[in-house]
Amino acid sequence: MPVEWQPVRQSRTHELVLQSIEQRVFAGELKAGDRLPPERELAPVLGVSRSALREALRVLETIGVLVAQPGRGPDAGARIVRNPEGALGRLLRLHFALGSYSLEDVLEARVVLERSSFEAAALHACAADLDEAEALVVRMGEPDVEVPEFNDLDTRFHVRIARSSGNELTSTLTSAVRESVRPLILRALEAAEDWPATAAALNADHIELLRLVRAGEGARAADVVETHIRGLHGTLVDEKPTA
Known part of the structure; x- marks a missing residue:
């Protein structure tokens, strides 16, 4: 019987970023209160553009698991939260x-x-x-x-x-x-x-x-x-x- 091939679903870059962050939450590596590295550091580590990273962070903010504080200083950046x-x-x-x-x-x-x-x-x-x-x-x-x-x-x-x-x-x-x-x-x-x-x-x-x-x-x-x-x-x- 011939093999029936199916198209492989292509994920957009920001979806891959979401998956990476979700995996770390599921593994317990990221918890409420933890801060993500600055965009300039996290984007190259993940191998994505800063625009793709920002899109993923906006999705996480919308669903209530992340809050982003713009600007500089100790409170700036993205932080994992619980706001369901x-x-x-x-x-x-x-x-x-x-x-x-x-x-x-x-x-x-x-x-x-x-x-x-x-x-x-x-x-x-x-x-x-x-x-x-x-x-x-x-x-x-x-x-x-x-x-x-x-x-x-x-x-x-x-x-x-x-x-x-x-x-x-x-x-x-x-x-x-x-x-x-x-x-x-x-x-x-x-x-x-x-x-x-x-x-x-x-x-x-x-x-x-x-x-x-x-x-x-x-x-x-x-x-x-x-x-x-x-x-x-x-x-x-x-x-x-x-x-």
Whole structure:
């Protein structure tokens, strides 16, 4: 039987640089906080142009594993970091806007993630985490809070609870999913006929959720947060607005 040959995929130079850096991360040779050598030193070692190296570094910065500090001095250059929330949030927002995921997809993902977060938070959250969440709830209940600030505080409350659950991945995913629909939720809040009543109803849920988490009633908190999410977010699904 004759051999069937397939074309060999040609990698662009910056992709080879990415592979080289990834391999060192996987091997444990590069860790969060480590600095990469200056471009003028690293490019010739890798056998690539400085433009190809810069392109690879920009990709790493976009996905949240590297930060580049321009200029001179001890803080200049590229440093390995861990910033998955911002990168994943940007990625999800773009794919949601492009139609890769539907509102129904995002709704169901939020429900699954936040049920898990609130149930785990009831077991693992420390007093400091819950005090921080309570401060957000208090601010949301003040009469002078405007819609954009309320939306920001609402997001921070849900992410704060997710972080207190003890599961970093759940926290990151919760933050990314909530951020992906932030503009739509903001639009829905701005369209509310009676904003003070809407804010009061939403924050009453937050108050009850916080009470249940403090009391260790995780199963009940999971049920309440699902109802809470399916309320406003469910309305967005029913209306099927464009992203």
